[in-house]
Amino acid sequence: MTLIELADKEIDLYSNVINIYDGKISSNNQGLTLEEIQEEYKNVHNEYSKLSEKNIEALKRGLFIQWYSITEPNYVxxxxKLDEKSERKIITDLKTRIDQNEADKELIWMLNYYLNWDYVFDRFKDIIAFDKIIQEKDADKPNIKTDERGQMGIYWKSITTE
Known part of the structure; x- marks a missing residue:
């Protein structure tokens, strides 16, 4: 799948979640159950992990999903639960980018934001020492594009004022 297809899939899945709690069923959401949505989201995350080595945007989205899966309730x-192999691949690809100085300002800023919840990435300490990569903690937030970025875009749009 392409990044655009994955972003569209995420928006559809998120709309399904909202519709479950609004009691609305439409032809777009096909009446998926929360369990089916969660399984589809696991597949989306797996797709991001396949792309994350070569595509920094896929890495950012996959990392966001991992963080979000721990910090927010799944019914929202x-x-x-995500595939552990896919999660570990994304963390490994993140480490490679950082080690090779290929992480852009946005990725570093996002990672520092996620690390405010210090427990989120604890299970990956065997791959990367997150406390050693925190850089420019007080740096200005970059201009984060929110369109066509799936649920990550929705999240960043909801907490930023533009």
């Missing part, structure tokens, strides 16, 4: 996000 539609994201529940």
């Amino acid at each position: 996000t539609g994201i529940n």
Whole structure:
């Protein structure tokens, strides 16, 4: 799948979650159950992990999903248990980018934001020492594009004032 297809899939899944709690069923959401949405989100995350080595945007979205799956309730996000192999691949790809100085300002800023919840990435300490990569903690937030970025875009749009 392409990044655009994945972003569209995420928006559809998120709409399904909202519709479950609004009691609305439409032809777009096909009446998926929360469990089906969570399984589909696991598949989306797996797709991001396949792309994350070569595509920094896929890495950012996959990392966001991992963080969001721990910090927010799954009945709100539609994201529940993810595939551990895919999670570890994204963290490994993140480490490679950082080690090779290929992480852009946005990725570093996002990672520092996620690390405010210090427990989120504890299970990956065997791959990367997150406390050693925090850089420019007080740096200005970059201009984060929110369109066509799936649930990550929705999240950043909701907490930023433009």
